Amino acid sequence: MDFDLSDDQRLLKDSVDRLVADIYGFEQRKALLASSDGWSRENWAKFAELGLLGANFAEQHNGFGGGAVETMLIAQAFGRGLVVEPYLATVTLAGGLLRHCGVASLQDEYLPRIAAGEVTMCFAHHERLARYNQDYVSVSATRAGDGWQINGEKSLVLHGATADKIIVSARISGAVTDAGGIGLFLVDAAGLQRRGYATQDGQRAAEISFSATPAEAVLSLDAHGVIAQTIDEASAFLCAEAVGAMEDMHATTIDYMKTRKQFGRAIGEFQVLQHRAVDMLVELEQARSMSLYATMMSSETDAAERSRAISAARVQIGTSSRKLGQEAIQLHGGIAMTMEYKVGHYFKRLTMIEKTFGDTESHRARLVAAGTAF
Amino acid sequence: MDLSFTAEERAFRAELRDFFHTAVPDRIRRKLREGLHASKEEQVEAQRILNARGLAVPHWPVEWGGQNWSPIQTYIYQDELQQASVPSPLPFNCSMVGPVIAEFGSQVHKQRFLARAANLDDWWCQGFSEPGAGSDLASLRTAAVRDGDHFVINGQKTWTTLGQYADWIFVLARTDMAAKKQEGISFILVDMKTPGITVRPIQTIDGGVEVNEVWFDDVRVPAENLVGEINKGWDYAKFLLGNERTGIARIGISKARLLRIRELAAMEHVGEIRLIDDPKFREKLVNVEVELKALEMTQLRVVAQEKYLPRGKPNPMSSVLKIKGSELQQATTELMMDVIGPYVAPFFTEEELEFRNEPPIGPDDAATAAPMYFNMRKVSIYGGSNEIQRNILAKAVLGF
Numbered sequence: 001m002d003f004d005l006s007d008d009q010r011l012l013k014d015s016v017d018r019l020v021a022d023i024y025g026f027e028q029r030k031a032l033l034a035s036s037d038g039w040s041r042e043n044w045a046k047f048a049e050l051g052l053l054g055a056n057f058a059e060q061h062n063g064f065g066g067g068a069v070e071t072m073l074i075a076q077a078f079g080r081g082l083v084v085e086p087y088l089a090t091v092t093l094a095g096g097l098l099r100h101c102g103v104a105s106l107q108d109e110y111l112p113r114i115a116a117g118e119v120t121m122c123f124a125h126h127e128r129l130a131r132y133n134q135d136y137v138s139v140s141a142t143r144a145g146d147g148w149q150i151n152g153e154k155s156l157v158l159h160g161a162t163a164d165k166i167i168v169s170a171r172i173s174g175a176v177t178d179a180g181g182i183g184l185f186l187v188d189a190a191g192l193q194r195r196g197y198a199t200q201d202g203q204r205a206a207e208i209s210f211s212a213t214p215a216e217a218v219l220s221l222d223a224h225g226v227i228a229q230t231i232d233e234a235s236a237f238l239c240a241e242a243v244g245a246m247e248d249m250h251a252t253t254i255d256y257m258k259t260r261k262q263f264g265r266a267i268g269e270f271q272v273l274q275h276r277a278v279d280m281l282v283e284l285e286q287a288r289s290m291s292l293y294a295t296m297m298s299s300e301t302d303a304a305e306r307s308r309a310i311s312a313a314r315v316q317i318g319t320s321s322r323k324l325g326q327e328a329i330q331l332h333g334g335i336a337m338t339m340e341y342k343v344g345h346y347f348k349r350l351t352m353i354e355k356t357f358g359d360t361e362s363h364r365a366r367l368v369a370a371g372t373a374f
Numbered sequence: 375m376d377l378s379f380t381a382e383e384r385a386f387r388a389e390l391r392d393f394f395h396t397a398v399p400d401r402i403r404r405k406l407r408e409g410l411h412a413s414k415e416e417q418v419e420a421q422r423i424l425n426a427r428g429l430a431v432p433h434w435p436v437e438w439g440g441q442n443w444s445p446i447q448t449y450i451y452q453d454e455l456q457q458a459s460v461p462s463p464l465p466f467n468c469s470m471v472g473p474v475i476a477e478f479g480s481q482v483h484k485q486r487f488l489a490r491a492a493n494l495d496d497w498w499c500q501g502f503s504e505p506g507a508g509s510d511l512a513s514l515r516t517a518a519v520r521d522g523d524h525f526v527i528n529g530q531k532t533w534t535t536l537g538q539y540a541d542w543i544f545v546l547a548r549t550d551m552a553a554k555k556q557e558g559i560s561f562i563l564v565d566m567k568t569p570g571i572t573v574r575p576i577q578t579i580d581g582g583v584e585v586n587e588v589w590f591d592d593v594r595v596p597a598e599n600l601v602g603e604i605n606k607g608w609d610y611a612k613f614l615l616g617n618e619r620t621g622i623a624r625i626g627i628s629k630a631r632l633l634r635i636r637e638l639a640a641m642e643h644v645g646e647i648r649l650i651d652d653p654k655f656r657e658k659l660v661n662v663e664v665e666l667k668a669l670e671m672t673q674l675r676v677v678a679q680e681k682y683l684p685r686g687k688p689n690p691m692s693s694v695l696k697i698k699g700s701e702l703q704q705a706t707t708e709l710m711m712d713v714i715g716p717y718v719a720p721f722f723t724e725e726e727l728e729f730r731n732e733p734p735i736g737p738d739d740a741a742t743a744a745p746m747y748f749n750m751r752k753v754s755i756y757g758g759s760n761e762i763q764r765n766i767l768a769k770a771v772l773g774f
């Protein structure tokens with residue numbers, strides 16, 4: 001076991017950290033949130049230039065040839081910067097589905113274009129009544145001539161309104177919550193009915209309606225395993241992103257405690273507050289460890305073992321980020337209640353991460369059903 | 375000892391409940407039930423309905439519209455008002471500046487301000503906190519300097535709740551620079567239209583605009599707007615905060631939230647079962663309910679002590695109510711987040727929610743769950759943070 005980064009990984013970390021520091025100032029981000037797409041194509045081009053958009057793609061697909069660790073480093077930096085570009089949607093989710101689907105022609109066609117920043121994508125999977133059941137798919141796929149046709153409604157699709165291409169999960173056969181009978185299809189976004197909106201944390205999402213929408217099959221066999229693998233990788237991404245956000249939130253809180261004076265002294269001199277800051281540190285370290293664990297296990301081929309590990313990480317990080325976030329606000333006092341201060345933005349992002357691809361309770365339930373977290 | 379309510383108290387409760395449900399429009403109460411805010415106009419409308427019935431300021435002296443109720447009656451009133459999701463009479467008017475004027479103001483002040491405050495003809499805001507003076511309020515630096523028959527005020531207040539609507543602000547300002555911290559402060563009433571006042575709204579993390587910064591730049595205020603004696607403002611501020619010693623736990627509001635949570639959890643499904651039938655969810659819900667019941671009994675005990683305490687003197691036990699009451703308000707917002715699940719994510723402003731043509735996204739109340747969770751982080755910060763409440767208890771009750 002080796003916790004040290006390789007030279008290449010350190011280089012990647014330094015450059016992505018520098019880029020985020022450079023283009024993600026508080027005011028810069030505020031302007032992004034207010035823009036109509038909610039993110040910047042200019043930033044996207046910079047990500048492409050640095051190789052971030054193909055960080056975990058094979059070199060034959062113009063990728064960086066990296067793996068889960070590279071993705072983790074990027075996610076942490078994005079968490080610190082509260083980055084709003086559709087990285088998770090395009091690279092981790094759509095890119096992940098393409099990487100795992102095993103269809104070389106689609107990989108050759110799309111992965112290099114994703115890596116070059118030429119196309120953005122999203123994964124339309126969640127449905128109104130799914131709650132956190134990944135197998136809930138009622139949207140249907142039926143054969144139409146050489147291709148397929150999609151019908152139904154997808155919901156809370158991350159970055160669904162601006163994506164050029166959409167990968168949609170759709171049912172080919174079976175009942176609405178069957179694990180089998182789900183396929184993956186590629187749809188051109190142009191002409192689709194999409195209702196985009198901002199989310200609480202300044203990201204974007206959309207409701208998407210498919211109505212006899214022509215589609216190309218990505219996997220018309222059983223896509224359950226590919227979907228599970230990809231969503232687990234997305235969860236590992238979110239864990240690392242949460243750790244990045246928590247790190248900065250904690251550091252900001254400590255700095256504030258050292259400078260904010262009440263009753264003639266820095267509030268950090270009150271021992272009762274020092275202990276609270278230390279409890280936050282404990283949460284942060286536990287979260288950091290589980291993010292590493294999730295990263296390590298995200299490419300585990302034993303699906304059951306992988307998903308247990310991911311759920312364990314989500315439970316730890318969901319719990320830690322809630323505690324740490326609430327304490328960060330409390331220890332700041334009124335200032336952290338405003339949109340004009342970074343801590344509140346971290347708090348909102350962490351809260352939404354906790355509700356994405358399963359909340360803490362649903363991941364705990366997965367472990368309870370499995371009988372063990374190990 | 376008899377721990378049950380008397381027949382009269384029960385009748386009193388029933389009468390109030392009936393009034394709140396029939397006289398205050400459901401259109402307004404529904405907004406609060408669903409986690410939205412009453413608009414300025416709706417707040418005024420609701421308070422005037424209460425005031426017409428003598429229910430806006432029942433705890434004031436009878437002469438100025440009070441009801442001379444027993445502490446238990448006042449408690450029942452608050453409980454029913456909150457459970458019915460009626461907007462509480464504006465606290466700045468009714469629990470803060472009103473009682474101070476009634477106790478320490480001149481006859482002119484009383485006649486000029488009290489009836490208008492009760493009827494929300496004037497909207498008041500509270501100008502206490504400053505950027506450098508939060509928990510340590512007595513370190514405030516806004517200065518009021520006597521100049522003939524005026525005070526000239528300079529300085530900055532912050533976190534001024536709903537100051538953007540206000541006609542008047544009651545300000546703590548330093549009138550003696552040489553005196554010890556608490557001793558050089560005065561309580562002054564300022565018309566928000568006076569030249570030199572600038573208000574800047576601050577957006578809070580729930581996305582609404584609830585607080586403001588207020589600057590005073592050579593603001594000339596008639597000297598007769600001083601309340602009581604010069605340099606005695608700190609005593610009046612303590613009286614003001616001490617007045618709020620039982621209402622602070624907002625138990626009725628938490629009860630209303632729990633009821634709403636039950637309603638929504640009965641509509642939401644987890645797999646084959648309704649969320650309300652999920653044993654894990656129920657366990658969480660019941661835990662909060664138990665704590666709330668305990669707090670209600672504690673509140674009743676504190677209320678019962680009222681008759682032995684001098685008016686306006688703080689009861690340290692109210693700090694127990696503040697700590698637990700704020701934690702439970704926060705806990706209900708987390709339960710609501712659990713109910714709504716992934717649909718806490720879409721963000722819409724309250725105007726968009728009220729006036730949009732498009733259908734809502736997700737279950738009922740989805741759009742208010744996260745903003746409410748974010749916003750309620752404030753209740754353990756303001757009104758004396760929970761850390762300050764613990765300091766009070768450690769000193770006043772435990773004798774450290």
Ligand SMILES: Cc1cc2nc3c(=O)[nH]c(=O)nc-3n(C[C@H](O)[C@H](O)[C@H](O)COP(=O)(O)OP(=O)(O)OC[C@H]3O[C@@H](n4cnc5c(N)ncnc54)[C@H](O)[C@@H]3O)c2cc1C
Pocket residue numbers: 260262263267270272273330331332333334335337499500501502503504505507508509510532533534535536584585752755756757758759760761762765
């Ligand atoms: C939404 C909102 C609305 C408000 N509305 C109003 C209003 O209308 N009018 C008004 O005047 N004010 C208002 N306030 C201000 C509120 O009263 C202050 O926020 C509060 O007094 C805390 O002050 P602060 O925010 O400066 O935090 P600080 O006092 O700087 O405290 C920061 C942290 O240090 C802790 N701390 C400070 N001193 C000690 C100590 N001795 N021991 C242990 N811990 C300590 C605090 O508990 C807190 O956790 C509002 C605040 C909020 C958030």
